[in-house]
Amino acid sequence: MRECTPVSEEKQQDAAAQFWDQESVSPTHVSWMADPSVREYINASISGSPHIWPMDWFLQFLGTRRFGRALSIGCGTGPLERDLIRRGICRQVDAFDGSPGSIDIARNLAAEEGVGDHIHYYVDDFNEPKLPRNAYDIVFFHQSLHHVAKLEKLMAAILRTLRRGGLLYIDEYIGPSRFDWDDVLIAPHRALFAQMPAECRLFDLLPLPIHPVDPSEAIRSSEIMPQLARGFRLLARRDYGGTILSVFFPAIDWSRAPESLAGDLIAAEKQALADGLPPYHAIAVATPKRAPMRWLARVGYFVTPKLRRIRWEIRKRLHPDEEVKF
Numbered sequence: 001m002r003e004c005t006p007v008s009e010e011k012q013q014d015a016a017a018q019f020w021d022q023e024s025v026s027p028t029h030v031s032w033m034a035d036p037s038v039r040e041y042i043n044a045s046i047s048g049s050p051h052i053w054p055m056d057w058f059l060q061f062l063g064t065r066r067f068g069r070a071l072s073i074g075c076g077t078g079p080l081e082r083d084l085i086r087r088g089i090c091r092q093v094d095a096f097d098g099s100p101g102s103i104d105i106a107r108n109l110a111a112e113e114g115v116g117d118h119i120h121y122y123v124d125d126f127n128e129p130k131l132p133r134n135a136y137d138i139v140f141f142h143q144s145l146h147h148v149a150k151l152e153k154l155m156a157a158i159l160r161t162l163r164r165g166g167l168l169y170i171d172e173y174i175g176p177s178r179f180d181w182d183d184v185l186i187a188p189h190r191a192l193f194a195q196m197p198a199e200c201r202l203f204d205l206l207p208l209p210i211h212p213v214d215p216s217e218a219i220r221s222s223e224i225m226p227q228l229a230r231g232f233r234l235l236a237r238r239d240y241g242g243t244i245l246s247v248f249f250p251a252i253d254w255s256r257a258p259e260s261l262a263g264d265l266i267a268a269e270k271q272a273l274a275d276g277l278p279p280y281h282a283i284a285v286a287t288p289k290r291a292p293m294r295w296l297a298r299v300g301y302f303v304t305p306k307l308r309r310i311r312w313e314i315r316k317r318l319h320p321d322e323e324v325k326f
């Protein structure tokens with residue numbers, strides 16, 4: 001188990017902002033979701049149809065309900081907010097991200113597309129949330145909650161900022177956190193990877209899928225659903241895999257891959273999920289629990305990180321040479 005200290009949580013904001021400033025102008029990551037056949041598989045997992053996209057599914061889920069004021073957290077270059085306004089799902093969206101470069105791009109694209117008057121973009125750190133009380137009808141995360149280190153603090157802030165009956169929508173990686181990965185956890189993936197054509201494998205042994213540059217990547221992803229369940233009641237959940245696909249895609253030389261490979265990987269993923277491996281990606285729609293459960297959740301969100309720190313400090317003192325997870 002690798003070490004994750006409170007200090008590294010504090011410092012990760014700068015490194016993440018630098019990484020995403022760069023990524024917003026010249027992307028380096030291999031997106032498994034961009035492959036057309038994978039996209040159809042994802043859509044079908046969420047909506048039941050390969051041609052019905054997540055936001056179309058969400059519109060079906062909402063029926064006639066629409067939102068006045070929305071907040072999008074970790075908005076990046078802003079595709080979600082532009083879509084929300086274009087489709088009339090929300091009238092006004094506030095959106096922030098820790099990467100100033102991404103926010104500049106988001107502002108420009110919104111202005112170019114004629115939706116700039118409806119979206120207020122700003123730079124902020126989601127680990128130190130400063131959200132107004134009772135201000136939003138819905139809060140969105142699109143592939144950003146798995147970068148949050150201070151999950152409890154942010155969940156408590158969302159409970160405070162949502163208006164009565166408000167919604168929380170997440171579309172997220174909820175698989176193993178970066179500190180969870182070890183040779184045991186990756187063993188089933190490695191066994192499958194070894195069966196793939198040698199010429200298109202970039203590695204003999206599938207590496208642990210831990211982002212080498214962005215320290216916020218999957219920082220506490222495996223805790224997202226349990227933390228959400230503390231303060232929120234789940235209204236809908238749609239799992240869409242990624243268990244094999246998201247791990248294998250960056251490890252493949254696609255210029256040498258046979259045409260059938262994406263389809264083969266989708267089939268392998270379906271089999272792995274049927275055999276009991278957990279889904280790594282999900283959409284969830286939730287609403288704050290009613291009082292007094294909501295108040296209890298806020299106490300839990302407040303106390304848990306403090307207990308975690310005390311436990312970490314005691315274990316560090318007892319075992320100074322051991323790597324201890326924070």
Ligand SMILES: C[S@@+](CC[C@H](N)C(=O)[O-])C[C@H]1O[C@@H](n2cnc3c(N)ncnc32)[C@H](O)[C@@H]1O
Nearest residue numbers: 016020074075076097098099125126142143147
């Ligand atoms: C995978 S991107 C998702 C961006 C966008 N939501 C999308 O779907 O295109 C993750 C985003 O989280 C942002 N992020 C990482 N750490 C952050 C922090 N501490 N505060 C605010 N945003 C942060 C990054 O800058 C990046 O834009």
